[in-house]
Amino acid sequence: MNNTFDQAVTQLHTIVDFVRWGASRFNEARLYFGHGTDNAVDEALFLVLHALHLTPGLAPEMYHARLTAAEKEMVLTLFKRRIVERLPAPYLTHEAWFGGMSFYVDERVLVPRSPFAELIEARFAPWVDEERTEKILDLCTGSGCIAIACSAAFPWAEVDAADVSAEALEVADINIERHRLQDQVRAVQSDLFAGLKGRRYDLIVSNPPYVDAEDMAAMPEEFRREPALGLAAGEYGLEIVLQILAQAPKHLSRDGVLVVEVGNSEEALVNRFPEVPFVWLEFERGGHGVFLLQAGVLNEYRELFEKTCHKA
Numbered sequence: 001m002n003n004t005f006d007q008a009v010t011q012l013h014t015i016v017d018f019v020r021w022g023a024s025r026f027n028e029a030r031l032y033f034g035h036g037t038d039n040a041v042d043e044a045l046f047l048v049l050h051a052l053h054l055t056p057g058l059a060p061e062m063y064h065a066r067l068t069a070a071e072k073e074m075v076l077t078l079f080k081r082r083i084v085e086r087l088p089a090p091y092l093t094h095e096a097w098f099g100g101m102s103f104y105v106d107e108r109v110l111v112p113r114s115p116f117a118e119l120i121e122a123r124f125a126p127w128v129d130e131e132r133t134e135k136i137l138d139l140c141t142g143s144g145c146i147a148i149a150c151s152a153a154f155p156w157a158e159v160d161a162a163d164v165s166a167e168a169l170e171v172a173d174i175n176i177e178r179h180r181l182q183d184q185v186r187a188v189q190s191d192l193f194a195g196l197k198g199r200r201y202d203l204i205v206s207n208p209p210y211v212d213a214e215d216m217a218a219m220p221e222e223f224r225r226e227p228a229l230g231l232a233a234g235e236y237g238l239e240i241v242l243q244i245l246a247q248a249p250k251h252l253s254r255d256g257v258l259v260v261e262v263g264n265s266e267e268a269l270v271n272r273f274p275e276v277p278f279v280w281l282e283f284e285r286g287g288h289g290v291f292l293l294q295a296g297v298l299n300e301y302r303e304l305f306e307k308t309c310h311k312a
Helices: 002-011 015-029 039-049 060-064 069-085 089-093 115-120 143-155 167-178 213-217 238-251 261-271 295-300 302-311
Strands: 096-098 102-105 135-139 158-161 185-189 201-206 252-261 292-293
Touching: 002 015, 002 069, 002 158, 015 039, 015 060, 015 069, 039 069, 039 089, 069 089, 096 143, 102 143, 115 143, 115 252, 143 158, 143 167, 143 185, 143 201, 143 213, 158 167, 167 185, 201 238, 238 252, 238 261, 238 295, 252 295, 292 295, 295 302
Parallel strands: 135 158, 135 201, 158 185, 201 252
Antiparallel strands: 096 102, 252 292
């Protein structure tokens, strides 16, 4: 591999040269893409632009700009680490994008990729009365991206960003400060609702761990570089979701709304509660497995959720 990379320094010159060459090497190494890009070309472009301190949307003529020797070395170092270490690209650049906003990320948190961004942009219409949404909770916040995006969509609301992981909250705090939201967004260490006693919210959103044992075993190496605490949720992927359903009624306002992402565990949840009228949300830009329940419905099935949670 070193010889191949040594040759690249002398034979490649422009941005487009490096993007094409990097994409070929990524495909040759059979990398998996799923942390902000879904193909080798976009992944290579993401890393090249980062190394050059450039942003997406370059003028066409810029792609033929030549790199300096130092810039070539920076690009190739990123390429080599992506291949050898199988690290998701955002861990290499310490940057991920969510809802049109930039976030710091590292191995302490999952890389943002939730379809929640589309819901937040629409302010959860038509399910949420935005004028009455004054308190929001992002449960299992990780990097804080959902909480921060919610604060941008509801600038008048107070937002709690809760997570059991102290390390994840360190990253969330970096992003809260980065977006200058210390007066609006509060990072809270809490094992689900345990550290939020007495608090009620108009909107609770959560992208909790929901990967079942079968999917965890089949994950590509790139996903194994993320913290398992943010992914694994027992045999059926419902370990955390069942607790949220049982506890959320105590923390929602009378007209509050709960929105939770469960991904591929959607089928398991429906099979567990066939009588519950989950609202499964649809996305124009891709994504699935996100349900919505209003406070009234949650309270109607509260005993069922609590009983099931105790048995799990």
